[in-house]
Amino acid sequence: MDYTEQEASKKSSVAWLKTVLRSGTVADKTAALVLMIQEAPLHNLPSLESLLAMVKKKGGRREVLQTVGRWQHYH
Numbered sequence: 001m002d003y004t005e006q007e008a009s010k011k012s013s014v015a016w017l018k019t020v021l022r023s024g025t026v027a028d029k030t031a032a033l034v035l036m037i038q039e040a041p042l043h044n045l046p047s048l049e050s051l052l053a054m055v056k057k058k059g060g061r062r063e064v065l066q067t068v069g070r071w072q073h074y075h
Contacts, residue, residue, distance in 0.1 A: 017032050017035070017036065020032040021033070026054070026060060026063045026064065026067070027063060027066075027067045029054070030051065030054065030063070030064050030067040030068060031067060033047045033048075033050055033051045033054075034051070034067075034068060037051070051064065051068075
């Protein structure tokens with residue numbers, strides 16, 4: 001894969017993440033946030049804060065923790 005293809009792939013991934021974070025399910029949003037945090041923890045502290053806020057919401061905690069658990073199991 002050459003540089004141009006890598007950049008196009010990166011832009012596509014970023015666009016997908018933005019779409020998921022804006023309009024995805026709780027599980028999709030959780031998976032996207034975890035992916036972002038794993039890719040660059042220091043640069044994605046806002047993603048970690050968003051994930052923690054989702055856990056604190058009533059009703060969201062269980063689904064977020066289940067999704068994170070599944071994500072860790074497969075990766």
